[in-house]
Amino acid sequence: MIRGVLPRSRMLGFCVPKRGFSSFSGLCNKAAESAKKFDSPQEHIAKKQLEQIEEQAYQESLLNDEFEYAPKYLSSENIDPLSGRPMPINVELLKYKPITLPQTHGHQAAQIKFKSFDQESLTRASEFAGRAAFYLGIPCKNVQPLKTERRLYTVIRSPFAQAKSKENFHRVTYQCKLTAFDANPEVIELWLSFINKYAIEGVEYKASIHTREGLDFVDKLDKLTSEDLKLPEAYADLDDPISAKVQQILKSEDFKKFFDQDAKK
Secondary structure, three states, rough: OOOOOHHHHHHHHOOOOOOEEEEEEEHHHHHHHHHOOOOOOOHHHHHHHHHHHHHHHHHHHHHOOOOOOOOOOOOOOOOOOOOOOOOOOHHHHOOOOOOOOOOOOOOOOEEEEEEEEOOHHHHHHHHHHHHHHOOOOOEEEEEEEOOOEEEEEEEOOOOOOOOOOEEEEEEEEEEEEEEEEEEOHHHHHHHHHHHHHHOOOEEEEEEEEEEEEEEOOHHHHHHOHHHOOOOOOOOOOOOOOOHHHHHHHHOOOHHHHHHHHHOOO
């Protein structure tokens, strides 16, 4: 078990460990697709039939259930020509920069760095994260641009006939960051999982999560048992295969046995 706290944090009475994840949606999606197991014809047919049944049940629920349509309007005079109704305020706000909530204590909870070769995709990804933070009640700073990376690559045109001629390639990488403050760790986890789920292809996401623990954090880790390990409540109602697999591992007898043996050592 790795133990350690920051010396400055001991003076302040708490430690601030960091965790992070990185996902490049373009490469990760291709790697995930290539790693999938091919279904047999019978499994493929059964899967398609199950999808048709679920789609039919969903269509019937839409026809039978009545939904109350009561959105908030920015202006009741502006009528959308397609729907014939006033435009809801959340749709109208897409024309403006994301709204930010005021900070209460100024404690940094998480920071996401975006990187992309396309400036438009970078803007869409960062503003999507900012709007999601606003609707989840997470105070955030405005999206802050970072230094743009410019690189020039010079290579030969070919190794034979055109070996003496050169060719230049110019690559520009745009970057920005979004910082969140004063939020519950479970809300931060839900926010990051929502951003990762709807990640834009071609944009790299790097998130650093900051948590605060007391000086007795190491002693609490020594007293942990397999019964104390559980997923955050934010993942309880999510239909996520990864969280379901983690929940299955935490409840397995083999994991409990090996965890308790390692804790005794």
